[in-house]
Amino acid sequence: MGAGAAPLPVPAPANNRRRRIRRLSNAARAYLLVVPAAAFYIAFVIRPIILTAQYSVYNWDGIKPATWAGADNYVEVFTNPKLVGAILNSFELIIYFSFIPVVLALFAANVIRGIARSRLSGVARTVLFLPQVIPLVAAGIMWSWMLSTNGTVNQLLRAVGLGFLGRAWLGDFDTALPAVGVIGAWVQLGLCLILILAGMSKIDPALYEAARIDGAGPIREFFSITLPSLRQELAVAITITVIAALASFDIIYISTQGGPGNSTLVPGLQVYYLAFFDREIGTASALALTLMALVLIVVLPLQRILRGRDG
């Protein structure tokens, strides 16, 4: 509670005025501190969103005067099979960008906690977190080499006698999207791991001791103690990775550019193509806003489910 707001029983008028002035100047100082950040936020976040909303109801090529389009651009987003396909692809990516890394990270974190005292755990943590440090563009280039016809992946397959499975992973209609997903899973694993390890360090060791006395095995421990205690961290990890899947751009732009034949096209990439190559700023803006709405529609209920019982 603010001291300035506490009412005195018998306020002298002069005192009261002085206090009000002091309160106002305090407030002014506080606003002054907020202004730079707010100005940047408004100029670089709020304003672009408003402008995007405005562009989305016009037909505009970015040069000539725009003409009013109403809801046409939104109709296009939901009826053009290519744009709908892009949205479906991004949902499939959730499996690779979110589900797989979270499950793997849970497993890896459990193992690392088990070997916490050995030097190996530090090494394991570093190795698994490394992908987060590497720029996504570098990761994309590195993986597109590894997944190429003569890349490491096919060499390994040949070495173990599975050469017949080898293919141009990113150039094959059936494997391009999963291959891109694997790159994403590799990148996201480190983030999930660090979040979960941090969460695990908060769990009171006494709980495990008690469980062991009650005769629980490692699996029972995991499901009865570890998993429920990690709900907060899992919520953060799942939220961030789901957003990464729905709004993905960089990995796909570097490794496949949406090809072959639109099989890895995602909304983020399509917004870019529509705006800068097709010069359909209106449709691009409509798709961008749809993407934003989509992310919110998926993430907000997810937050509620994952954090619900705490709130």
Add this chain to the structure above:
Amino acid sequence: MSQSRTRRFRTVAGGGLALSAALVLSACAPPGSSGEVVAGPTAGGVATCGTEDVVLDAYIETGFPLPNELFAEFTKQYPNVTFDVREDQFAVLTQNAPRVLQDDPPDLMRLPQMSELASGGLLLDLDPYAEQFGWTEWPASQLVQMRVDDEGRRGSGPLYAMGLNFSMTGVFYNKELAAQIGMTEAPKSVEELDGYLQAAKDAGITPIAQFNGGATGGLLFPLQALMASYGETTPINDWIFHTPGATIDTPDNLAAAEHLQRWVEAGYFADDVNSMDYAQMMSRFIGGESLFIFDGDWESGNLDTQMPGNAGFFPMPPLEVGGTQFGAMSAPLTYGISAYAAHPDCAAFFLNWVTTDETARTITVQVGGSHPMGPADAFMPEVDADSVTAATLAAGTEVNAVNGAMDFIANATGSIYAQSWTPNIQQLVAGQQDAAGMLTAVQADYEAEVGG
């Protein structure tokens, strides 16, 4: 939180909303401006660079030494003119073109697809210069691709760009590998080429490496080459230039696309073409891992350096030996002048100098590897007869003799390449699309865009 703080918070939030609302109101006018052209060619006389110091602002594509070499030579001959050069990748040029041409107008700019830039009033109409310098006397086919009418259709209307040279596509081959399968000279018919492709395949040599991965559809190079062998090039140009009623889905083009499909099914392309990019194609060809590539003469200089004496070039042959129905994609290396440029006269003078000065034409051939612009009887530098540059220049003459030059089918509209040709031809490679289906799909996309 106390009540007063809540109130304060509300005030701040309210202020923020008011500010946002003000921004919305200020942005409420429809986007886009008609803009006024401030620059224009000098009336009367012939444009020059004068005697005062001039700094020409140039915005060019990175990775190609030709423009910089020409700039250096021009400054040597006209010391009062220097160049302020910015370089970017082609994709970046494409994205930035409208904004740069208006907000930070270059005197010379390497142009991407130019229909919208020209009809949007961002490029200077070069017709007055064409009159002054006599460009109108050249073969009309050299300039036709750079004319744009007021509806953004190319092929007619004012001239909005000039070429530093014009390129020619065809087939490069590795001479050592060719000798291994008994190919001692360029094939004279498509059938003969088919034979060599099969012979290479039988000998365990990859017949064709071709970029077709990601957002690139490099199999359009052999496709369009086959189209020109199967039928006339005029209907193809009509389609690219949006002539009413034009279609890509013709019987000749279908036969060509089916021929390409047979090549795919016979395994003449490397099995990973759908993930191969341009650089991979070049490194495999230079490394001797593939007999043929379909590409353009902009690589001649590079190949003469990287595999001297070992690279050959021929234009796609006609169906029958001795036939005259064949062609090549040919396009000028387009440079335009912003409608807002500070020194349009000097920029136009430079563009004319590139096509007329003997040293400039020599640089164009030796560095760029392509044919200079200009009248058919203009000066041509000597070239080593054994080089691939000599072969591409000769092919250019051959193609021009049968009037076989055509624009690239990928240039028909802004998005036809990325959004239609590329996915369809990648599907053709994967066996998910056939020749007829591809042409129908592309024609439907074309009509949706041109009609709409």
